[in-house]
Amino acid sequence: MATIVQKIKVTVLSITHPQKNKATSYHLGQLKAKLAKLRRDLISPSGGGGGGGALGFDVARTGVASVGFVGFPSVGKSTLMSKLTGTHSEVSEIDFTTLTTVPGTVKVHGAPIQILDLPGIIEGANDGRGRGRQGKVIILFPVARTCNLIFIVLDVLKPLGDKKIIEGELEAFGIRLNKKPPAISVRRKDKGGIAITNTVPLTNIDQEEIKAVLSEYKLSNADVTIREPNCTSDDLVDVIEGNRVYIPAIYIDAISIEELDLLYKIPHSVPVSSKEWLNVDELIEQMWEALQLVRVYTKPHGQAPDYSAPVVLRRDKSSIEDFCNAIHKEIAKQMKYAIVWGSSAKHARGQKVGLDHVLEDEDVVHIAKR
Numbered sequence: 001m002a003t004i005v006q007k008i009k010v011t012v013l014s015i016t017h018p019q020k021n022k023a024t025s026y027h028l029g030q031l032k033a034k035l036a037k038l039r040r041d042l043i044s045p046s047g048g049g050g051g052g053g054a055l056g057f058d059v060a061r062t063g064v065a066s067v068g069f070v071g072f073p074s075v076g077k078s079t080l081m082s083k084l085t086g087t088h089s090e091v092s093e094i095d096f097t098t099l100t101t102v103p104g105t106v107k108v109h110g111a112p113i114q115i116l117d118l119p120g121i122i123e124g125a126n127d128g129r130g131r132g133r134q135g136k137v138i139i140l141f142p143v144a145r146t147c148n149l150i151f152i153v154l155d156v157l158k159p160l161g162d163k164k165i166i167e168g169e170l171e172a173f174g175i176r177l178n179k180k181p182p183a184i185s186v187r188r189k190d191k192g193g194i195a196i197t198n199t200v201p202l203t204n205i206d207q208e209e210i211k212a213v214l215s216e217y218k219l220s221n222a223d224v225t226i227r228e229p230n231c232t233s234d235d236l237v238d239v240i241e242g243n244r245v246y247i248p249a250i251y252i253d254a255i256s257i258e259e260l261d262l263l264y265k266i267p268h269s270v271p272v273s274s275k276e277w278l279n280v281d282e283l284i285e286q287m288w289e290a291l292q293l294v295r296v297y298t299k300p301h302g303q304a305p306d307y308s309a310p311v312v313l314r315r316d317k318s319s320i321e322d323f324c325n326a327i328h329k330e331i332a333k334q335m336k337y338a339i340v341w342g343s344s345a346k347h348a349r350g351q352k353v354g355l356d357h358v359l360e361d362e363d364v365v366h367i368a369k370r
Contacts, residue, residue: 025205029212029233036237037216039172063105063112064312065291068144070170071153072162073120078102080153080252080272081117084280101143108288109295111312118143121169141173149290150177150249159253159266174241177249178268182235183227186214191221198226209233213240248290252283294318296359298327299341299366313359321355323365331367339366 069077085104102117118140144150150170154162167177194214196207213236214222228235238244251269270286272279295310296318311326320340324332337352342363345351350366359365 025209026212029205029209030216032233033213033216033237033240036241040174040241040243060103061114062103063114064293065111065148065314066114066116066146067149067151067287067291068116068118068147069151069153070118070121070140070144070166072155072166075120075153075155075162076253077120077153078117081115084284085115101140106284108284109293110308110310111293111295113287113291116143116147121166141170141175144170145173145175145245145247147247149287150175150247151287152177152249152251154251154253154266156253156271159251163251163266174238174244176238176244176246179246181244181246182231182239184231184236184239185223185225186219186236186239187223187225188219189221189223193220194222194224196224196226200227200229200231202226203230204232205236210236213237250283250286250290292316294359294361294363296323297362297364299339299364301366301368305364318359319355320353320357320359320365323359324355324367331369334369336368336370338368340364 069081071077081102081104085106100119104115104117105112106115107113121140152163152166154166170177194211196210210224210233213233214220214224217240219240224236249268251266252272253269270279270283272283292315294313294315296313297305297307297310299305311323313322313326320335320338321332324335332355335355337354338357339350340353340357340359340363341348341350343360344358344363345353
């Protein structure tokens with residue numbers, strides 16, 4: 001019986017080199033859906049066994065957000081990690097020096113950010129490579145999926161080539177970089193067959209391919225609505241799988257001054273030199289922006305605001321209620337009202353608000369209890 005890895009290889013080959021009599025939209029749609037299901041099984045096999053495979057990858061999460069370093073072995077991840085955090089991560093010219101996740105912390109604008117040095121990527125891991133002597137390396141992908149931001153460290157001698165390969169590996173494991181979920185909905189129903197509605201032209205997918213993907217997932221009754229311009233069968237598969245993660249990424253490399261122009265041509269890139277501490281401040285600022293964090297300062301009654309220890313919130317969860325819960329869950333229940341000073345307040349003298357008020361970066365808040 002063929003293994004999952006063997007099935008993946010056959011399916012990839014069929015997609016890239018389809019047989020002439022089967023090179024139809026329907027057939028390719030089925031193949032892409034099948035490949036997504038096989039890769040899902042590769043990451044999370046239904047059976048047990050293989051105990052201890054994730055040894056060294058269970059890292060206690062600390063700080064308000066986590067940033068994962070991803071790249072090929074020996075491109076300088078560990079060196080930059082050590083310089084940023086002061087945490088020792090084994091550095092060597094030998095490939096696969098880092099075989100476990102090494103955590104560290106860097107404080108940015110008063111907020112502790114956890115940095116994770118992940119094992120070096122193996123090209124072809126999505127097709128099952130990396131399961132021999134370096135078998136644990138494949139576990140880096142589930143860890144990367146939990147990060148709030150990914151630093152992709154490139155080799156300056158071949159940055160575009162490495163970028164394409166690394167993105168392909170992460171994509172295969174359900175990680176979407178610098179993207180948003182596609183505007184596609186698939187609603188299952190009990191009867192009525194397949195109904196397809198599109199509010200934008202279908203330029204990269206047709207109805208046959210949509211039906212093929214649904215068929216592979218045994219969806220014979222469903223309403224499909226597509227509002228995503230230029231959507232593909234891969235986008236449809238992502239929506240049906242429902243387990244994709246959308247993570248911002250910053251591309252970095254240890255470079256010299258002469259090489260700055262080359263790296264700046266890559267979107268979302270920050271060229272740095274950890275040896276000369278060149279451009280690292282810009283990297284830290286871009287990290288802060290990408291993480292979308294909000295600092296909020298507390299103001300006790302009759303006292304000046306405490307600017308030494310901000311309460312750090314995610315921008316999408318930065319209401320007064322979120323602020324209260326970050327300090328103690330009972331505070332929201334005891335709150336009568338809050339007074340806010342800063343960007344989110346209507347008046348410079350302060351604004352009285354309720355639990356649903358959304359805070360901005362560097363706001364000051366006083367909580368009045370009942």
